[in-house]
Amino acid sequence: MQTKIIIKSLAELPTAPTTIGTMAWNQTGDWRYVTPLVADKLAPCSQNCPLGIPIPRYLGAMNRGDVGGGLALLMAHNPLPGLTGRLCYHPCQTKCVRRKIDRTISIQKMERYLGDLATDVTIEKSAIKDRRITVIGSGPLGLSCAFYLGCRGYRVTVLDPSGQAGGALVDLPPEKIDPQALSHEIDRLVRLADIRLETGAIIDFDKPGELPAKADIVILDPTGLPEDFCAPAGAVVCNPFDDEAVTGGIISVQLPQNLAPFKAPMIAHYIAAGRLLARKASDGLRPAGLAQPAADLPLQAVNIDNIKIERFPASGPLVETESKQEGTGDREWALQEAARCLSCGTCNLCLQCVSYCPDSSIRPDGEKDTVAVDLDHCKGCGICAYECPRGVITMEDMSV
């Protein structure tokens, strides 16, 4: 109801000068010359992550007690969290803003905790497409590529000539990665993306009717095959980071110099290469005339000056819960750690803006995990942007 009540007599006047009825008719939005823009931004940790994982988002889900949801959000960007949680050089942590207050969030340990969970998650998948892709080699690049292609609905087969899946990871010493954790990671990846994995496969590119020949695309995974593996004649050399388009046929993946030969701490870069390759290969297979699916807009980096660290209290002394193995944490630890995340650039519905808006013009968005501005009434005072402690709200000149 947005009708203005017209007072026609002294008797109708309220005794105290208060509003009567609603004031919603008074649309003050046109007073505004700068507009609050509520938009999640890339946190410094995510900016430094080779996989661009939206770390505050999955920690946010955990902070709400939804550990499974946290794992699903993580796996959408990183299908092998148990491996990165053990091997990655975690550049995310060196940029963690929390270190200015007390100490960085243990992101790597968190990934390992989530990766080791026995819980299964649901991953968003497209409809099944009648296209076949064969990945030869089951190293981190090949598995990642297979995972994302599987999620896009392709029929994916991973063939590994060796007896054990994992490629270069198999050769790592057990103190770096124990075989059990490796098979846990690979099993889950294969299961979630509906991949057919065949170890001890005999690879014969020339035999008609065999898998490689039947596939629309064959991808040779440099992290999954021995160095002396010979690509067949006619294979197209492709660098997933630099090459724009990936066409059908046999693709021999060539990694930049800093990634070859395989280096375990760089695991996130191989997973990233696999993901990139999957996207480009999928683009190449799309029938002509079919519109490209709307890509997620790349998030803008959060302005570090907008993270108001002085408003966050230091957390208490580190609570070390007993863990069976060095570098692991339990659920209690994980929830405590997730709660410490400042959620830089990521709305976590703290509702500070809602409390401070003098005009009730910013409210929780009913459908999304964020807030929405009522542009019919917002006067553009900017208090919400000032009060947002994590740089999600910025005042923008929308007239240009």
Add this chain to the structure above:
Amino acid sequence: MKKVMMGTEAATMAAKLARVQVVSAYPITPQTVIVESLADIIGRGELKAKYLPVESEHTAMSSCMGASLAGARTFTATSSQGLAYMHEMLHFTAGERVPVVMVNCNRAMAPPWNLYCDHTDSLSQRDTGWIQYYCADAQDVLDAILIAYAVAEQALLPVMINLDAFYLTHTSEPLDVPDQAEVDLFLPPYRAPHKIDVDDPKTYSIVCGADLFNSIKYKRQGDTLAVARLWDQVAEKYNSHFNRLHKTVEAYRTEDADLCIVGIGTAAGTIRLAVDRLREEGLKVGSLRLAMIRPFPLEALQRAIAKVKHVIVIDRDVSFGAEGIVAQEVKAGLFDHRGDLKVTGFVAGVGGNDVTVDTIIPLVRQAISGDGNAVEAGMSLWAEVLP
């Protein structure tokens, strides 16, 4: 129950008997006793109320307004500079129609600094829209505060109860403290009619265009004027409970008087003694204590001086560039009412000068004969001035 109390203690006792729910105040001499002892009482749990030790009088009045809008019976006390510091919020509370009751201890305005009795502090807040009552003694303080809550909550207007600094705030007098049960009968809990309600959100102290502004003020003017009669009605009701009458105007020996001495506050008692002395000398004198200054008790004043020929006003205050403020009020009230009336205004007893029988009598003689020590300044005559 009979007790001996200072005016400040009587004020504290009245706030307790009224079961105030929020007290927000900043200490200032000579009000300090009131807020200190209320803090003690609340701290000991003898009064179930929230005490807000705020950082200034401006905040004291702002928080009283908020508390009152939230439906609480609210009390504060201040004096002089503190009252001046509240000025902006005095307009707000009256305009927002919240029934805050405040004790003001009348003390001189600086500079020069002076802690003693002077009415300029509260009289210079006349136009804020507050009801103003000036007490005669400690019993009047206790009773008037209870009456004030009943009036304020009915009229939805704030009431200022004024106590002369030291003459009343710090003088011990015997008084009768009513029973709590009887007070509860006289003064039921406050039910705010336009209370803040999250289920029915409103904007308070709204912006208002010219279309409604004057009508809102006109309505408030009518409601404020009506308080002169309302107070006397509530005072009668109080009288029926406690057998003590505290009306807006208190007349003494005016029935056959030619001359009437008008004053406010504690001086009224001394003026009555002077009246008796002058009567012994054969002068037909009476006196009038104006207990209420806002709204101005026009009808009661006109009735009381119906036969009087000469009115003498003693002001413990001044409006610089004009004259004593009470004299001004009396003249404005009588203009067009009685053309044959003479009004003489004195400024006396400011900043701690005692108003005694011996100071009043020479002023009366000067008003009659024109000869005396009080010196002329504009329309008023100033006593106690260096030669």
